[in-house]
Amino acid sequence: MAVQYELIKRCSKTGARAGRLHTPHGTFDTPIFMPVGTQATVKAMSPHELKEMGAGIILSNTYHLYLRPGHELVAEAGGLHKFMNWDGGILTDSGGFQVFSLGPLRKITEEGVTFRSHIDGSKQFLSPERATEVQMALGADIIMAFDECVPYPADHDYARKSTERTTRWAERCKGAHTRADQALFGIVQGGMYKDLRSMSVRDLVSLDFPGYAIGGLSVGEPKDLMYEMLEHTVPLLPVNKPRYLMGVGTPDCLVEGVLHGIDMFDCVFPTRVARNGTVMTHQGRLVVKNAEYTRDFRPIDSDCGCYTCRNFSRAYIRHLLKTEEIFGLRLTTIHNLYFLIHFMKKMRQAIIEDRFLEFRAEFWSQYQK
Numbered sequence: 001m002a003v004q005y006e007l008i009k010r011c012s013k014t015g016a017r018a019g020r021l022h023t024p025h026g027t028f029d030t031p032i033f034m035p036v037g038t039q040a041t042v043k044a045m046s047p048h049e050l051k052e053m054g055a056g057i058i059l060s061n062t063y064h065l066y067l068r069p070g071h072e073l074v075a076e077a078g079g080l081h082k083f084m085n086w087d088g089g090i091l092t093d094s095g096g097f098q099v100f101s102l103g104p105l106r107k108i109t110e111e112g113v114t115f116r117s118h119i120d121g122s123k124q125f126l127s128p129e130r131a132t133e134v135q136m137a138l139g140a141d142i143i144m145a146f147d148e149c150v151p152y153p154a155d156h157d158y159a160r161k162s163t164e165r166t167t168r169w170a171e172r173c174k175g176a177h178t179r180a181d182q183a184l185f186g187i188v189q190g191g192m193y194k195d196l197r198s199m200s201v202r203d204l205v206s207l208d209f210p211g212y213a214i215g216g217l218s219v220g221e222p223k224d225l226m227y228e229m230l231e232h233t234v235p236l237l238p239v240n241k242p243r244y245l246m247g248v249g250t251p252d253c254l255v256e257g258v259l260h261g262i263d264m265f266d267c268v269f270p271t272r273v274a275r276n277g278t279v280m281t282h283q284g285r286l287v288v289k290n291a292e293y294t295r296d297f298r299p300i301d302s303d304c305g306c307y308t309c310r311n312f313s314r315a316y317i318r319h320l321l322k323t324e325e326i327f328g329l330r331l332t333t334i335h336n337l338y339f340l341i342h343f344m345k346k347m348r349q350a351i352i353e354d355r356f357l358e359f360r361a362e363f364w365s366q367y368q369k
């Protein structure tokens with residue numbers, strides 16, 4: 001198998017677990033946070049810096065790379081790893097979420113999705129087979145089935161029909177996937193309906209994927225509803241396969257996702273908000289661009305070991321951001337990614353030492369959203 005999950009330790013009181021994910025580009029500790037590099041780059045970061053801060057697997061998006069520069073060009077370059085000079089793990093999302101985020105600009109049929117390119121308005125078409133072919137050409141270690149991310153809110157009938165189609169599409173992706181050195185993950189949908197989440201898990205597990213993503217969450221629903229869906233859905237998934245929660249990446253959601261047994265996370269949040277000056281600390285977020293930090297010569301977070309916190313003050317970083325100096329958003333990005341990557345490592349250690357509930361209680365006692 002191209003990707004193997006190894007369970008190292010289960011928390012005795014919760015669904016939390018520590019493991020390792022073996023891939024053709026290395027073995028990575030889980031739970032893991034995967035930085036998002038939509039267009040074959042994690043914005044403002046070099047591969048060397050990502051490696052140095054402990055990043056293991058990064059994401060790229062099929063939708064964007066298919067439109068520009070095109071999967072054929074990436075294949076000509078030798079695949080994504082060579083093209084972007086990254087020798088760690090790569091996961092590509094299938095485009096399901098991006099295409100459905102286009103809203104009225106897209107038309108869904110059983111065959112696939114017709115949409116207009118956000119770049120030049122040209123008419124485009126992605127089917128399960130085509131999305132799989134594109135991802136095989138891009139060459140990621142883990143690729144995702146082409147699905148429909150059920151919008152929120154959605155009525156039960158729409159969610160059921162959409163989820164049933166996502167299962168038929170998953171089967172078509174499986175049929176089209178011929179690269180033995182890649183793992184194709186199924187994506188559980190079902191909206192906010194427990195019966196449909198159960199149906200989606202049952203149907204996907206019967207197709208026997210090497211890993212399962214939980215999609216259709218963090219799409220505008222209240223966090224408590226997301227947690228309720230996780231509490232219901234994750235225990236239905238096979239224990240010996242990785243579970244990947246798509247699009248989730250704030251510290252509070254990461255803790256609750258790990259609590260319920262999630263192994264893999266991705267989110268644009270830490271890199272996106274870094275570029276407008278929002279940084280994460282153990283007490284919650286702070287907007288270092290704000291006037292209150294003009295004369296604050298402390299690091300962003302005194303407990304953080306990242307390059308930014310070891311070398312620069314809040315006042316200096318605020319100055320760089322206010323003057324739109326590129327180095328400013330590099331420093332905030334380095335910090336946010338390091339913070340999350342190491343936050344996951346601390347959670348993993350707590351699970352191994354069977355003190356995850358204490359870690360979680362300590363986190364919530366300090367964290368202001």
Ligand SMILES: CNc1nc2cc(C(=O)NN)ccc2[nH]1
Pocket residue numbers: 096097147148149150187214215216217218219246247248
């Ligand atoms: C930021 N929230 C968020 N939700 C997501 C859902 C999906 C999904 O269902 N893909 N098939 C992907 C990325 C997501 N990002």
